[in-house]
Amino acid sequence: MSTPSYAMRDSMTMLRRNLKHAQRYPSMSLSTIAMPVLMLLLFNYVFGRALGDGIGGTEAGATGAGGDYIDYIAPGIILMAATSGAVATAVSICSDMTEGIVNRFRTMPISRASFLTGHVVGSVIQTMVSIACVVLVALAIGFRPNANPGEWIAAAGLLALxxxxxxxxxxxxxxxxxxxxxxxNIPLPLTFLPFLGSAIVPPESMPSGMRWFADYQPFTPLIETLRGLLMGTGIGNDGYISVAWCLGLAVVGYVWAKRAFAKGVRN
Known part of the structure; x- marks a missing residue:
């Protein structure tokens, strides 16, 4: 068996380990789903009337009865579900690093890359399941996207990236x-950063300084791209900007994690 085949086999073993761990201890996975669902219900049913009227939504939309505001906020909250998974990933990896299991892995004839690969792929799978659950809740309370199958696939691809x-x-x-x-605690700002973008209200309604931040932070083009794919609004250059942000963050995160893991293993 070639070296890439060994690495693939070991990565699959680590993936199964992480998925079984999530199945046996589901509290973190459930919290990943619960937070965006609670935010969706809160902003739709509690603040929806005032915020919906402020952006031209109807009273029906504010009460979740099929109006506009639920259609406006749902894409932003769905994207928030993608950010919530970062907390679970950081906790899971830190737990392995501090409890000594990595030292045990070092004594075994396994690919070192498999540890991170198993964690990352397992977390992506769990987060995408969480996103699907949030989408189902949004549909149940009145979210009515008009996307065709191709646009749904593109939206899923953007969320996966x-x-x-x-x-x-x-x-x-x-x-x-x-x-x-x-x-x-450290990844929590990522979870709430969409609120400082266009997730809840348009940046045009914000004070000038906040509007500048909302326009140029990474989550606003991501939200607008997702909203455009699901609701048929204009996307413009936001699609290219969103992909560029995702690829840039992925490269930075990959290089950082790889170097940090190598340093930790040497120590």
């Missing part, structure tokens, strides 16, 4: 933090 990029960043965080509590 973002999830992969954030998972590699979270892997780097998990490798360099010394405590699980720290690993769980």
């Amino acid at each position: 973002l999830t992969l990029a954030l998972t590699w960043l979270a892997a780097g965080i998990g490798l360099v933090t010394k405590k699980v509590e720290t690993a769980s």
Whole structure:
């Protein structure tokens, strides 16, 4: 068996390990789903009337009865589900690094790359399942996208690419933090950064300084691209910008995680 085949086999073993671990201890996975669902319900049913009226939504939309506001916020909250998975990834990797299991892996004849690969692929799978659950909840409370099958596939691809990029960043965080509590806190700003974009209200409604930040932070073009794919609004250059942001974050996260893991193994 060739070296790539051994690495693939070991990575699949690590993937099965992480998926079984998530199945036996589902609390973190459930929290990944619960946070965006709670935010969706909160903004639709509690703040929806005021915010919906402010952006031209109807009272029906604010109450979740089929109006406009749920259609506006759902893409942003769905994207938030992709960011929530970063916390679980950082915690899982930090736990392995601090509890000594990695030292045991070092004594075994397995590919070193398989440890990170198994974690990252497993986290991407879990996060995509969480995103699907959030989409189902959004549909149940009145979200009515008009996307065709090709646009749904493109939206899923964009979410998968973002999830992969954030998972590699979270892997780097998990490798360099010394405590699980720290690993769980550092990625939290990623979860709420979409709120400082166009997830809840258009940037045009924000004060000038906040609007500038919303226009140039990475999640606004991602939200607008996802909204355009699902709701048929204009995308413009946001699609290219979104892919560029995802690829850039993925490369940075991959290089950081790879170097941090190599340093940790040497130590």
